[in-house]
Amino acid sequence: MHIVVQACILGVLTGGVYALMASGLTLVFGVMRVINVAQGALVILSAYLSYVLFKDVHVDPFLSVLIVAPFMFALGVAVQLIFIRSLRSEQAEELSLLITWALALGIEGSLGAIFQTTYRATNPGYANSAWTIFGYQVSVVRAYAFALSVGILVLLYLLLARTRFGRAVRATVQNPSSARLLGVDADRVRALAFGVGVATASAAGAVYGVLYPFNPGSHYDLISRLLSIVVLGGLGSVGGAVAAALVLGVVEALVAVEISPVWSSFSYFVVLIAILIVRPQGLFGVRERVL
């Protein structure tokens, strides 16, 4: 029993970080029907930025979020304006899948050229310390990472629920053409939403480097998890993504202790396939229409 509770704690803490990465991905899909396959690569890019800031300037990885996130926001806006907006064909949504894939390859290649393929990790002094609460070990870094993720998710919620920009975003998600008729500047909303989506993910990326060793190729592993999460939660549903991330985090941790760590990441796929057989639109999703 002890080991199961311990695994659940670990799963929730890990799930929180993935929730943050996946919420950006699903938000972008909701606004512009674009799956950003480069989300994983952008997370890894932020992990490297934070790693460099820590190693060369001695900025704490958690504080580096304040520097990395704005930078990644600007990068996200630029990607939307330069690449995704320029897709003209009637199949722009499907093409965006490929162009963000190209972006991921570009990022992987650039990081590889600069940092080679050796695994790196950001190691602040507290990286290996843990608290003991009621006999359960809680790693300090994971607790901080979870708190940071929850904090940013709350900010994201407030941004979407309470601000003018958030209303414009929700209107665009619900009905793009009506939103445009009512004076929502679609290009602006899309660019900002893409920036926000990338920035939230990269905030998680800054701490990802403390939690796991990473190299330029790590983004494939990340994106496979993130895509499972957003499909499970229902594409476009931020709340669904958060719920799915927590569920999968716990399942993964339980499989690791009960069956074998080798199969833990596989549990993502099993849960996903099982849900798709019962509910193709995911837990909180709406059935996609064919255009």
Next chain:
Amino acid sequence: MSRITPIGLLRAAVVLGAAIAYPLVITPDWLVNIGVFTLMYAGLATAWNLFSGYTGYISLGQAAFFGIGAYALAITFNHISIGNGYRPFYVLPLIGLAVGLASLPVAWVALRTRAMTFAIVTLMLLFIVQQLAFNLRSVTHGSQGVAVPQPSFSSNFDRPYYFAMLGILALGLLVTWYVRGSKLGLQLLAVREDEEKARGLGVRVTRAKLIAWGLHVGLTAMIGGVWGYYLFFIYPESAVDPLVMIGAVLMTFLGGRGTLWGPMIGALVLVPAQQWALTDFGATRLYLIAYALVFVVILLALPRGIVPSLRRA
């Protein structure tokens, strides 16, 4: 019905003749080697186009079936002898058939989703198969990989592989040509234009999609088998490589989706450049950057592809 027109027949004869003549006239091994890879990508692109080009459903799982084909051949011939070296080629159709049929239940689940979700679910298939290749150690030897017995073709070692790849490509083109002119082809195009309407008009859309899926998977698995046999040694990252698949997708876009010759033309343009870049930049990661740039340029400048653009001009 697919009609055989004189001009079409002539076109096919010229292309096939040139392809057969190439390794007989041009003998340096490295050039035949590039030829093998060009035909491999042309075959993969043609197979991808058969499903995704005609149905409009973007599948990102092709590398999974490429890998399964490679592993199937490698594991089979670790148990039985390769004979004079040509036996694996004769077994290929069986592998294609088996993998194609086995993929149908998976496709049935994946095809319950639409558009973007389908693309993601098929991409998941790729990760699933790669993970299985790592984890099912008793069958695949995990990350150590599987060695395939080497044949002893005397001179011109690459030629048999070249002709095997050519045969599969020709089969792929033939199937595409036949499907395009058949009732199935019309059904697939109806799915691409408006699936709900097609269903409403009584088209058995799921059946049509599954047939196209099975055909594309079978062709892909056969190509994977030849590839594994050609390289002697396969491991999870090389056999289930997203880059190989995305290359084939890129070539299809360059040549023109939903056309007969487009995917092959895309491969003829890109593969020699790719193989050159691989030998020159392979060690440094500049190769990936070059790949990404070509990709972006093609998607932004030529979203329709060469063949449709020519046809309109």
